[in-house]
Amino acid sequence: MKTEINLLPKLWLVPESISIRLGREAGPQRAMFEDGHLLIILHQIPKPDEHQRKAALFWRNPEGEWKSNLQGHGLASLNEHLRGFDTRLTDLENAENHANTAIEYHSVLEEIAPVLRTSRGLHRAMQQAREFLKSERELINLRDQAAGIERTAELLLQDAQFGLNFTVARQAEAQAITARQMSATAHRLNLLAAFFLPMTALASIFGMDVHSTVSDSPVNFWLILASGLLLGLFVMSLLMKKE
Secondary structure (H helix, E strand, O other): OOOOOOOOOOOOOOOHHHHOOOOOOOOOOEEEEEOOEEEEEEEOOOOOOOOOOOEEEEEEOOOOOEEEOOOOOOHHHHHHHHHHHHHHHHHHHHHHHHOOOHHHHHHHHHHHHHHHHHHHHHHHHHHHHHHHOOOOOHHHHHHHHHHHHHHHHHHHHHHHHHHHHHHHHHHHHHHHHHHHHHHHHHHHHHHHHHHHHHHHHHHHHHOOOOOOHHHHOHHHHHHHHHHHHHHHHHHHHHHHHHO
8 A cells, every 4th residue: 555655654554546656855735635545745834045845744544534744633733834834924024024124125035935935835735635625624724724825925025025125215315315415515616626726826826936026016916816716706607507
């Protein structure tokens, strides 16, 4: 009745028609039904950097007895497995609500993505199990619970993506405002430099240690100062027109 396969517990008397379809790894999440035996192959809740999926196996024999390779007995173990997804999504939702920076949102997205992929396979496998064994009413509730887990994970992923996009846009807007302020400040400094440049040049020229009747006259001093101011206004007006 049973072939020696590492994936299945040794004490499980699973029909060979099911066991020969299994490999050493879990593979995709799915349900198998042969000769009254139902085997549901699921994945345990993945971690962000965990690439190899660990199998969560649930077997129902023709007598209606459930067994699992996880802790717990019967359908209670399958219920606990689904509740684990609810708990993980609740923790991720709290982390998403408290996220304020792009790094925090990215960390949440890294954890949500594998959970969402696993929840999709979970829902698909529970739907298959429900179709194989329509007499098991509890599978309807479990299938619906799996659908709710998938939906919650999808919404949480969207919320985290929206939060990340908003944070990035807000930071870009703040940087643009700062850039405009710096540009305006630089422009004002350029205008001041243009205004005082001619006067500074004239002061430098006439401030040299060269005696001249032009610079020694008080009247000429004021004429030179006025000329420098007029030239500064002229240069500043040219810059303003150019802007």
